[in-house]
Amino acid sequence: MGDFVRVETEAGIATIRLERPPMNALNSQLTSEIGAAAAQAGADPDVQAVILYGGEKVFAAGADVKEMAAASHARIMEFGAGIQSAYKAVARIPKPVIAAITGFALGGGLELALCADFRVLGERARVGQPEILLGIIPGAGGTQRLPRLIGPARAKDLVYSGRFADAAEALRIGLADRVVPDAEVYEAARHLAAQYAGAAPLALRAAKQAIDEGLEVDLDAGLEIERLHFTGLFGTEDQQTGMRSFLDDGPGKATFSGR
Numbered sequence: 001m002g003d004f005v006r007v008e009t010e011a012g013i014a015t016i017r018l019e020r021p022p023m024n025a026l027n028s029q030l031t032s033e034i035g036a037a038a039a040q041a042g043a044d045p046d047v048q049a050v051i052l053y054g055g056e057k058v059f060a061a062g063a064d065v066k067e068m069a070a071a072s073h074a075r076i077m078e079f080g081a082g083i084q085s086a087y088k089a090v091a092r093i094p095k096p097v098i099a100a101i102t103g104f105a106l107g108g109g110l111e112l113a114l115c116a117d118f119r120v121l122g123e124r125a126r127v128g129q130p131e132i133l134l135g136i137i138p139g140a141g142g143t144q145r146l147p148r149l150i151g152p153a154r155a156k157d158l159v160y161s162g163r164f165a166d167a168a169e170a171l172r173i174g175l176a177d178r179v180v181p182d183a184e185v186y187e188a189a190r191h192l193a194a195q196y197a198g199a200a201p202l203a204l205r206a207a208k209q210a211i212d213e214g215l216e217v218d219l220d221a222g223l224e225i226e227r228l229h230f231t232g233l234f235g236t237e238d239q240q241t242g243m244r245s246f247l248d249d250g251p252g253k254a255t256f257s258g259r
Helices: 030-041 066-070 073-089 106-113 130-134 145-150 151-159 167-172 180-199 201-214 219-235 237-249
Strands: 003-010 013-018 049-053 099-101 104-106 118-122 126-128 164-166 178-180
Touching: 003 030, 003 219, 013 030, 013 104, 013 180, 030 049, 030 151, 049 118, 066 073, 066 167, 073 106, 099 180, 099 201, 104 106, 106 126, 118 167, 126 130, 130 151, 164 167, 167 178, 201 219, 201 237, 219 237
Parallel strands: 013 049, 049 099, 099 118, 104 126, 118 178
Antiparallel strands: 003 013, 126 164
C-alpha cells in the first residue's frame, strides 16, 4: 500500500496495519497513506469489515512532534487539512470498523481510533489527548468526536488535563467497547469483525450512515434520514433475499449478494 501502511484482506476482513516503528508517529506521509487505505478498503466489494491495527506493542503514540515543531504556519495548515481528510475517509468507510489498540493510542492515535465504530483495548493500553501539554489542542477530531462518544465533561477532563486513561477507565466511560489481554487484542477484533462480515452489506452501510448522520441533526431530521435509508433498501436484491429466506427458513439463514 505504501511505506508505512499495509492492507491485508482475509475472509472478508481488511486489516489496515500501521507500520512506522517504533511508535507509529503520525507524520504527513503516514496520514496520507491511512486515507488511501481507507478508500481502498471502503471500495473493495470483497471487504465486509475493517480493522485498524498498529501492531502488538503500540497503536499510535500521536503526531510526529519533530515534524510539527519545525513546520511553518502554512505547513501546519496543510497538515491539519490532510489529517482531517484522511480521518474522515476512515470514519466514512461504509462498513463496520474496529480499532484494535495495544500500548499507547495518544493524540492523533486516539483520534484515529475515534473514527472506528468500536474499540478493543489491551489490558495495558493507555489512551489520551495530551496536546495541551504541548501548548496546542487536538486537531484531528479530539474536540469533536470524543465528546460525542463519552460526553462533554469527560472529554474536557481528558483534553484539559492531557492525562492518560488506562483500559479500565476507558471501558467505564465508554471509550473502549471491550478490554482483553494484550496478546488477544487482534484476535478479539477479528472475532468482533466476523460477527458483521456475513450481514447484508447494503443494509450495514445504510445503518451506519443513518446512525452517524442522524447524530449530527435534530430528531425529526434524523428520523427522515432513517426513513429514506429504510425505504431505499426495498429496491435491493438483498431485501428480497432476506425476507424470502426468513419466510422459508427462519431468521439468520440468508446469503446476501450486496446488490
